Amino acid sequence: MAEDLVLDTTIRDWVLIPLSVVMVLIGILRYFVSKLIRTFQNPDGKIVKEGQVVIRARNLRSSADFIPPKSFRARRTYYSNEENGILHVPKGQAPNPQAQMFSDPNMAMDMMKKNLSMIIPQTLTFAFVNFFFSGFVAAKIPFPLTQRFRSMLQNGIDLSTVDVSYVSSRSWYFLNLFGLRGLFSLILGEENAMDDTQRMMQMGGFGFDPSKSLGAEKDSLDIVQHDWVLPKFEQRAEAVLRKLAK
């Protein structure tokens, strides 16, 4: 490239490396802080019961072929009977998640804590980066990009003549924010797997509705094609033994 910029090595030592290290350390710190302020919630007995029912129904569905047809039908009736099957949810009794949230302040409090643990460190980190590292050309992406990426990669530098693949320090912060997710999941384990972007997406649809999963399980139990496999097991055993004997 003709117009290669010469960057001072002190920029590397005092901007690029410290910025990356700070991002990693803040990620780790945030993980431990959110672990500390997380409260253990005693689960509601009714919800736990419904969850267990769903799991039992799922077990029945997945190993249905191992029991005789009559037993399967009896069990299915027990689960999905229209009158008193335990998967059947009477209409109008399903709890409204919004009303539930207002009646239980702990739930709202928990949500707020989660959001705060996400927003506060991000704001602080952004302010920190802005304060200490603003205005540097900190890095260069090793592949060419088009002009459209300028606003994304050179946030904070208002020069239109610099090649687009040079990255400002503020944009390096954003790149770190997204790219370090993989590293965090490696060093912090799976609990960190639910990262910020996923959490943001989930914020719209909070309030888990157990009656829905009951209904879904009931439907899938209703359409199971039962096919008892045990009569064929003798043939299978014979085939296996013949193969061994060979």
Add this chain to the structure above:
Amino acid sequence: MAADGNSGVFSQKLKGDFDAQYINAKNALNNSKVIYYSRTFMLIVGGIIAGILGFTGLTGFIFYFLVFAVTTVGLTAKAKFSIHSYFDGWNSVLFDGFLGGLMSFVLFWTFAYDSVHIF
């Protein structure tokens, strides 16, 4: 990698007149997690290698595909080439974590490349 003898997805493999398969959900989840972790690790290391070797432009992305393919082959070999008894098909082995891995790869590639070459 937890691909030892008893982490097979199917509790039993039925062949013959019927090919019903019974999936052990816990093991399947664990296996896909193993894919994700080994892939992320390989791509981070690959990114650092690409940066130190000074790859730019297309070469780097070809290297990305190379690392990705090597990881896939390694995982397949670890599963003793019987993908269907450990994972739910080729899709999860071939494509899981493609874009997320790309972000990590580009970040570490850029970081190593900048630290070594441009200053």
